[in-house]
Amino acid sequence: MKKKLVALLLAATMVTGLVGCGNSSASSSTASNPSSSSSESAEESTKENTKESTEGETAAADIDTSEHVVITYMTTGEIPTGTKEKYDAMMVELNKILTEKVNAELQIYFIPWTDYLSNYNLTLASMDGTVDLVGTASDWLDAWPNAKNGAFLELSEDMLKTYAPQTWESVPASNWDLCKYNGEIYLMPEDNYAQWVNHGFIYRLDYAKEAGLEDGVHSWADLTEYFRYVKQAYPDIIPWDSDGTQYGQLASGYILSNTDYVSIDGLNSGAMWGGTKDDLYTIYSPYVTETDLLVEYAKMMKEWDQIGVWKTDVLNNTASTNRDDYRIGRVAAEQHHTQTWTDLVSHTPANTIYADTPDAASGFFYFGEERDNVVALSITHGAMAVSAGSNNPERALMVYDLLRNDPDCYKLLCYGIQGVSWDMDESGLRILPEGYNQDTDNINGTTNYWWGRNDNLEIRDATRNWSEIDKLYDHYDSVKIEYPYGQFVADVDMIQSQINNINEIHTNYMKQISFGKYKGTAEEIVAEYQAALEAAGINDVTAELQRQFDELYK
């Protein structure tokens, strides 16, 4: 009898548990349906609104903000732990302003860095209204694939004029064109923020001088010499503690330095297709055509491997902390972009090399330096989109407009509360207030607002080495070309399986080539690599891209 009772109870709890599950999922799915339809109807009603009111600005006053809503903004970054207290305080302040101005409050939905791309895409795919504003990027956060998959809301001009008037005004029409797919605007670009993310090697200028490179490293041959010297003179230092993921940047860097190649962003991680500076709209893949160059590269990397630039098992090295090791002088080079160099070249408290060694200095050899092959960053390297699952797209736009253009909101979100997380000195530079603790007070490194930074509102960081940085930026500005393919959103459905296989081949061979781990001669491995690419249909992909290019540009 007892047994029966227990069995009955057990079964009953299981059943109710399951029924409970079923119910909740059912109710949530029904709940999301009306929300999506309501967003559609809202869109229609906004169109009507703007039709009624002739001027966008007057429309803003008519917007009904009587209901208090929460707008969630999704960004990549770690959920604040150490800085949580200051972060919460900042959000309270920020939300006071937002409530007063648009009767909304902001919440940040963090996508931590571990597996960020999968989690980011999964969150978008759920479309249940968990996020409203989405920080995105065409080159590193799948902005276009998500737009094509229907994750982002089409932003009509009327909507932008009504709900984000300052943003609409500040972005020139030509830049809005670069945010369109099939004639619809999906992204609000970060187009007024100077940053350079072209890659290169950050190295120790003082070591380079000791090695006899008086003006520093300016070519790949100089790099070889530099690494050879560092390995001999400083046996305790690993010249560059690379992990196995750096193969692609190295290879594309070598190509940039030796050709006029301009790559198309966002096609695959290797950026294997593009044009040349003189002939931008004829697509080719240097990985297929530049055989001699690749052989030369393979030989050089074999030499680096033999010098001992990286650890022997570099391909399985996943625990490298090279950048932090650079700060404290345990390695002598870091491969990353200019933005990272602006940090490492500056005498910040974290960069202890400058305090420990008086003559320490950091130089930057950027890929393409030999031929001034520099392409400006695409304006959608950072952009904000509105989720198609958002329940309040209009208010989301209004909030974004403030975050991007309102000085108070901007400073709070980007830097934190003045006097706590940052302060301003007499010359208008951003300094750290007295008693500042990086681990608990840092907001700039917490909120990761990279989707609408605005140079009109930016306050320069006093710790940065601006004389060096401005010098390099000015040089870039004098030689750069604008990113030419901003309007090209490839339709890859028909060639996706080829691209997948090409990715795999590129990764497998390039890892061996870039770290000098191949067996046999350089000529053999390059020939094998190119044969594999051709077998996987790289020429078909090139031809298909060319066809789509011709449609767009001719």
Add this chain to the structure above:
Amino acid sequence: MDKALNAGKDAPVTKIPAPKISFWKKVKKSKVLLLMCLPAVLFFFFFSYMPMPGIWVAFVKYNYRDGIFGSAFIGLRNFEFLATSGKLFDLTKNTVLYNLAFILLGNTLAVFVAILLNEMRGRLFKKISQTIMFLPYFISQVLIGILVFNLLNYDTGFVNGILSSMGLEKWQPYAEPGSWPPLLILIYLWQQTGYNSVVYFAAIMGIDSEMIEAAKVDGANGFQKIRYIILPNLKPTIVILLLFALGGIVKGNFGLFYNVVGTNPLLYSTTDIIETYVYRATMTDFNFSTASAVGLYQSIIGFIIVVTVNWIVRKVEPDYSLF
């Protein structure tokens, strides 16, 4: 003729005035058993059968707004990339061979260990050794990957530290694909044997002690006892566990391979399995449809294998088959 015979055969069966038990009576009669079944039935219904129509996603060009059933049908195009990679055969071969090794060696060793445990007299020693063997099962495969790297890497690895201090030549497994099949099997056995042996140990415990005592009385020695009493009694358990394991033979152990081998292309010739390849190839474009297509391919092959093996088992020994 056949029909007539069959009809003749069937006729008496139907004519027997079997006590007609209604469906509801049957239910009422075994309601406790049915209730006990219910959670499992519901579990499989909700988590295995309800999501099943979702397989459709493997045949469409999935887009978030239109959903699985609203997206455009594109036939087998999602399966194309696996076929055109030219690696399908090698990948399936690696996956199947590793799993065969895991299943066969794993079960043999587990039975062996279970018998050893059974034969041990010291209670404390038995418990301690069982616990020690069980522990690796709880270690995350991420940690195992790190442990192995720290043991085997060339510059600072433990093994190479010992080799070089003895004046021997260093060993560089991370550049030698040939060293990985034995290594991976060893790691798998180290991790899983303790856990697997528990089932067999329990089965041995369930053997009627009268049989063993009778054998002893008849003068059977230890080996004869194992050979003629324990092993034959374990046979059904072994066969059922094998059948279960075979269903997953094309499903690779992603955690183990990805964490231990990582993304080192020098080793792919012997260590690349379907899961790791698909993970690498589709990670960049986040394609639900292709991933589901691969899953479906694996499930179909697994299904065919289970049905075939079960059929063979039924031919040989009907009692041991699953269905």
